[in-house]
Structure formats: structure tokens, C-alpha cells
Amino acid sequence: MLHERYNTYMKKNINKKVLAGSLGGLARFRKHGNFGTPEGRRLGGLRSLKTHKLKPSGFIQLKKIIIPRRSSNLAELLGILIGDGHLSRYQVLFTTNSDTDSEHAQYVSLLFNKLFSINTLIKKRKNKKAVDIIVSSANLVRYLNKLGMPIGNKLTIGLKVPLWIKRNRSFSRAFIRGLFDTDGCVFIDTHKYKDRTYRYLGWTFTSYDDKFLNEIKELLVNFGFNPTLTSKQRSVYLRKQSEIKEYFDLIGTSNLKHKSRFLRI
DSSP, X not given: OHHHHHHHHHHXXXXXXXXXXXXXXHHHHHHHOOTTSHHHHHHHHHHHHHHHHHSOOSOOOOOOOOOOOOOHHHHHHHHHHHHHEEEOSSEEEEEEETXXXXXXXXXXXXHHHHHHOOOOEEEEOTTSSEEEEEEEOHHHHHHHHHHTOOSSOHHHHOOOOOHHHHTOHHHHHHHHHHHXXXXXXXXEEXXXXXXXXXXXXXXEEEOSOHHHHHHHHHHHHHTTOOOEEETTTTEEEEOOHHHHHHHHHHTXXXXXXXXXXXXXX
């Protein structure tokens, strides 16, 4: 008797659940359309994206970016990132000195916006003289990686000058400019000879990748310079005063720190 009552109870409740499910499904169908069709799935996907935007759920939505033509601006940005940038799976990070290179950080942010129509986050690090420019976009990471920027540890993976830059003099100029503006330096070279002190202007670019240093040296030679490479100091130098002036005339700089120091010295 108890068993029969239980079966009767279950049938009634199952019928109620089925009826409720059917009514709910019908109402959903009327509101959203048939999910079994391509159009229904498309509408469902769009509504799902809206939900994830309103209620963060950990879902990663790929940001759309403009894919620009290869240009001097793009080559310069790649040089900047190879100098002081980093790619992770979903993020582009550029870090520079907040005291001496704040104007250049703004310039890099504008480059991202101009090339890809994408906004950047500029964030000052607490208790450190450093500022980060952050772009969260997996699409941008993949694109920059295809252009020649490694994902992960640059030195472990290895650096090289991309062929599309080597084959174009304008791109090569811009690439060198981006590299020097991040990992380069203008300095005073002091020598003593027979109780006299001589001070000369010096130009240098530093990298811990020996093969990459040789490639940069070759690029400078292609522009008519006579650079020297010191493996011990991991640096390429320009020492002739006329060549350093020619560098700033021909290659130029987008970093006010270097320009001001060159003019001051």
C-alpha cells in the first residue's frame, strides 16, 4: 500500500515538473527564438556575452583590434616592446622609469591607440620609480608574436630582427629608434692622457642576447655607421662625435630624455 502511494505521488510530481518545464521552454522559445537554428544560437551567444559583461564570471572575451599595415610606427613599437616590453598569454606589458621616461610612456600609449584603436592602462607602481602600460588583449598578443615579439622570457626564447624590418630601410630606422629609446643611453665618455682629461659624447645600446647585438650592429653598419661591439659589456657603441650627431639626425628619438641629454651635452 505504501509503495503504491509513493508511485502515485511521484507520477503527480513528475507530471507537474514536466508541465512546468514545457511551459518554461515555450516561454523561452517565444522570447529568444529557436536555439536549434544557427540564428538562435547566434542570438543566444550575443546575450551570453552581455551577461558576462554585466556579471563578471571569469569568462575571457577576445577584444577586437584593428590590424594595421606594416609601417614605421609599427616597427618602432616592436622595437620598444623588444626593449622594455613583455608578452604573456593575454596581456601586453611595457615598463619604464616613471621619473625620467614619463613622456615616453605617454607616447607609447598613443602608439597603441593609433595603431590598434585600443585603450591602454597606465599604472604607476607603488614605492617604485616605474610605470606600466598594460593592454589586455589575446588578439593583440598573437598579432605581435607573429610580427616577431616573443611570448614569455625574451632572452630564453631568443631575440632577432624580423625580416620584414630588415628588408625596409624606413622600418629599420624606426625599429632601431624604438630599441635605443628603451635600452639605449647617451653618456659622457671620459679619458685621461698625459695629465689631461678628455670628455666625449658616447652612444650605446645594451642587450644580453649576443646574436641580437650582432644584428643591431649590422643594421647600424647598413646605415653607414661604424659601431663597436663589446661582448663583456653586452653593448654596441657609437663613439665618433660626428656619427652620434648623424644618428640623431637620421634615426632620431621619440624619448625626450635622450633628446634633452644629447642637446645639453
